[in-house]
Amino acid sequence: MLVQVGEEERRRRERASVHTEEEAEGKTVFPSVRRLHERISDLERRAAREADPARRMLLEERARRLKSRRFRRIRDVVARVAEEIIELAGQNNAAIVIDVMDGKTYIARKQSGEGGVKKHLYDGLGQLRKGLKKLAKWYGLQYREVRLYSAICPRCGAKMEEEKRIMRCPACGFSDHRDNIPLLWAKRRYWEILRKQPAFSSLVAITLLTS
Secondary structure, eight states: OHHHHHHHHHHHHHHHHHHHHHHHHHHHHHHHHHHHHHHHHHHHHHHHHOOOHHHHHHHHHHHHHHHHHHHHHHHHHHHHHHHHHHHHHHHTTEEEEEEOOOHHHHHHHHHTTOOHHHHHHHHHHHHHHHHHHHHHHHHTOOEEEEOOOSSBOTTTOOBOEEETTEEEOTTTOOEEEGGGHHHHHHHHHHHHHHHHOTTOOEEEEEEOSOO
16 A cells, blocks of 8 residues: 555656646746847847957858757757647647738738847747648648637627727727637637538637737
8 A cells, every 4th residue: 555655646747747847847938938039139249349250150051050059949849839739739629710811911011121029929920820730731630721810899899999909999888908808709700610510519719929
């Protein structure tokens, strides 16, 4: 009995340790990417000001190595997240609805010259989108890419007004927090899928890029 209790306690501690490590990793992934980006930017600025060719080449090489590390970090996170989402969808027999940026918004943001860590976040989300689409097809899961609006009323389709992150529809009076609006649109898209594919019983909604 003591051996059995000891073994159960050991397993419980192992599970708790893994859970703690996963939480810690989740909290440090994006700050670490941000720090990498800041170090890369600093090296590139120093290289641009460096008069000595040999020294400039050294700084540029260090920046290239850090860029490779940043790419690998984002790639690994994307792969793990995609696998977890696919597993969740498979376990719950769920359809996957992806919120994607519409063409006009994408062009506007591209022309605005958005850069820095936000650009690499967008790149990572783009990789996640492609990975999910590929895996969903492989496992035979229902997958859709639609625009899940945060400023359009999910009830009547009118333009909503915002005040302190609370969205209110002047047409029908509906109101909710801005972060919840895309989820309501996801449910609406889900019912559209359900009418076509009644075998699916739930929804995994992924808000990648919202307005």
